[in-house]
Amino acid sequence: MPDPKPTIDTDLVRRLVNAQFPQWRHLPVRPVAFGGWDNRTFRLGNDMTVRLPSAAPYALQVEKEHRWLPRLAPLLPLPIPVPLAMGEPGEDYPWQWSVYRWIDGETAKTAEIADRPQFAVDLAKFLIALRRIDPAGGPPAGQHNFFRGGSLSVYDNQTREALQALEGQIDTQAATAVWDAALAATWQGSPVWFHGDVAWGNLLVQNGRLSAVIDFGTSGIGDPSCDLAIAWTFFQGESREAFRAAIDVDEATWARGRGWTLWKALITVAGHDANQAEAERSRRVIDDVLADHRKFA
Known part of the structure; x- marks a missing residue:
């Protein structure tokens, strides 16, 4: 075997x-x-x-x-x-x-980005163009992409287990409120194309600008809110605001985006196999997601 x-x-x-x-x-x-x-x-x-x-x-x-x-x-x-x-x-x-x-290109983490808010806008334009492609026959959420594009409820048990494990380490009451809001903001639209893993390692940079998007392994058709996680995992301040203004999604989709981001950050911090650097990055992401919820919810 x-x-x-x-x-x-x-x-x-x-x-x-x-x-x-x-x-x-x-x-x-x-x-x-x-x-x-x-x-x-x-x-x-x-x-x-x-x-x-x-x-x-x-x-x-x-x-x-x-x-x-x-x-x-x-x-x-x-x-x-x-x-x-x-x-x-x-x-x-x-x-x-x-x-x-x-x-050719360097990943967004290691490359020198000339104008981060413009980078955020360029990424938003790419994702909007992807969403506008005819979804007919495209792959719906499933095992092939770990259910991205589907309902967040798939990860409800996992998220609540992580929240329980992190009691006393993070503001679990606020995190639970973010998660509950994301679950309540159900997807009502028709399926659209999404990338599924918009992360710094899948964004290439040349001459300071976004030059390519790679790794479509978790792509599919469905709810595009999973593509919003980059707002908290990579952008901040002005660049996050520029991304949100350009990406053209409603409040419910943004709330689900917070949910996808929070789920991954929680299980990373709660997981025993996460190294210290990963856990610290995920803690910062959790803080940013909770702050964003307080600001916009």
């Missing part, structure tokens, strides 16, 4: 490429600086990347990206990944995997 968590390294990538795509066997393989967690990413030559899911749940995303990214790309204002080939299980690796065209 295949190892559910195979060792993913340059040697494995080289063997997979040599066996399945011999036309590229002469190209060097090297890891990228930020290789990801859900998927491990490697550079193949100068013009391609190889992405391998790190666990079975993420493998569900491979075929979806190959099907939908070529259809979405022409309708978006910024580059997104271009699938070139889909690999099959082999070399003791149990899942499908992908070869993509390389996209």
